[in-house]
Amino acid sequence: MARLKEFNEEDALDKAIEIFWSKGYNGTSAQDLVTHLGLSRSSLYDTFGDKHSLFIKALQRYQKKSYDDIAGLLQKSTNIKETIKEMFAQAILESFEDKITKGCFMVNSTVELAIHDAEIEKVVNDNRLKMEEVFFLAVKRGQELNQISSATDPRLLARFIFNNYSGIRVLARSTGTPKQVFDDVLKVLLSVL
Amino acid sequence: MARLKEFNEEDALDKAIEIFWSKGYNGTSAQDLVTHLGLSRSSLYDTFGDKHSLFIKALQRYQKKSYDDIAGLLQKSTNIKETIKEMFAQAILESFEDKITKGCFMVNSTVELAIHDAEIEKVVNDNRLKMEEVFFLAVKRGQELNQISSATDPRLLARFIFNNYSGIRVLARSTGTPKQVFDDVLKVLLSVL
DNA sequence: TTAATTTCAGAATGAACGTTCCAATTTAAT
DNA sequence: ATTAAATTGGAACGTTCATTCTGAAATTAA
Secondary structure (H helix, E strand, C coil): CCCCCCCCHHHHHHHHHHHHHHHCCCCCCHHHHHHHHCCCHHHHHHHHCCHHHHHHHHHHHHHHHHHHHHHHHHHCCCCHHHHHHHHHHHHHHHCCCCCCCCCCHHHHHHHHHCCCCHHHHHHHHHHHHHHHHHHHHHHHHHHHCCCCCCCCCHHHHHHHHHHHHHHHHHHCCCCCCCHHHHHHHHHHHHHHC | CCCCCCCCHHHHHHHHHHHHHHHCCCCCCHHHHHHHHCCCHHHHHHHHCCHHHHHHHHHHHHHHHHHHHHHHHHHCCCCHHHHHHHHHHHHHHHCCCCCCCCCCHHHHHHHHHCCCCHHHHHHHHHHHHHHHHHHHHHHHHHHHCCCCCCCCCHHHHHHHHHHHHHHHHHHCCCCCCCHHHHHHHHHHHHHHC
16 A cells, blocks of 8 residues: 555664664764665654664674574584684674674673663663573583583583673774784683683 | 853863763754854854854864773773773763763764864864874783783774774663673773783 | 545654853962 | 862763665566
C-alpha cells in the first residue's frame, strides 16, 4: 500500500555502529548520523526513534555480532590456546588497519556511558558475563584437553583473559602504540595459559 | 595594583579533573564546569582559556599526579611484588568508593579522544611510555632481588602490567562488576610475577 | 486510476552549546 | 583619594544541538 524504504535497516545500523564507535555517543551529532548513514533526518528518526534509541540498538547489534564471532571460534576450536592466540592476534591486526573504527565499541561505551546510563550499564554487564562464560567454557575444555595449564581455576583465567582483551582495546585507541607492545602483552598472556 | 583571585588555581584544576573524569570531554558542558568549579564563566575563561585548553591542563595535571604516585611507591619499595599488589588493590578499592570519579581519567581520555585529537594522543603516549618505564625498572629490580620471577623479560612484564592496569580501569567504569572479578584478575596477574 | 500510506529531503524549531562582553567590584601602589 | 589593573557575576552572542514538521514523491492494493 505504501512506498518502500530505499535503504536497508541493518546496513544503516552497521553504519551507525561505525560512527558511534569512532566518535562516541556524545561526540556524534545528528548531522554526523545523517551524513554517515546516508539517509535523511526524517527517515532516521522515523526508523530508529531518537539518538539514544539508535545508539542502544547499534550497541546491542555490535554485542551480538562480536560475541557470536568469538563464541563461534572458541566453540568449534580443536586447539583452544591457539584459537585464543589467533583471536588476540586478529584484534591487534585490526587496530592497525586503516579504518575509522579502532579498539572496541563495547569498551568505548563502557568508559563513556556506563556510570551515567543504566540502560548502557545493563548491556555492558550482560556482555561481560557472556564473554566471561564463553572464555570460561573454552578454558575449561582447553584444560581437559591438556592444551591449557590446569594450575589455575578456569573462572579466574576467563576473567583474566577478558581483562587483557579490554586492555589491548584501550591501547588500540591510541595510534601511537607500536605493534611490539601488543605482541609483548599477548606473549605474557599466553604464557599463563 | 589589582584585585586578587578569589579561588586557588590548582584547586580549580582538581575540580576540573573530577568533572571531566566523571563525564568525559564531550559530556561536560561549560555550565557543568562553572557549577562544579564554583567560579564564574569569565573567571574560568580568563584563567584557563577555552574548554579544550582546560581539559589538556587537567589531564596533564592528572598524569603527573598519578605517575608521581606510582613511581614514588615503586621506587621506595623494598618488596616490589608486594607493592604492585598493593597498588592494584588500592585501584580496585577506589573504584568501590562513593565518588563521581571511577576508573582512570587517562584511560577515559584515551578511549574518547586519542584518535581524534593529536594533542591528547601525545599526552596519552607520553604517559604510556613513562608508566612502562617505571614498571620496567621496578620489575627489573624485583627480579634482581629475587622477588619477581626472572623467567620473563622485564620489558614484557612491564607492558603486561600496564595492560592489566588499563583493563581493570575499564571494568571499574561499570558499577555492576563484582569485586571478586577484580580480585581474580589480580590473582592471576600476580601469579605471573 | 484512485486511494491509502509511507518515505523522503530539507526547512524550521527551541534548547543548549561554547565563548565573549560588560559593568560593577576589588585591590594596592601612587 | 586617585588611579590602574584584574576579577567578578551574569547577560548576551552566534552557533550547533537533537528533534519535529511540512509537503511532495513514491508505492501498491483496490
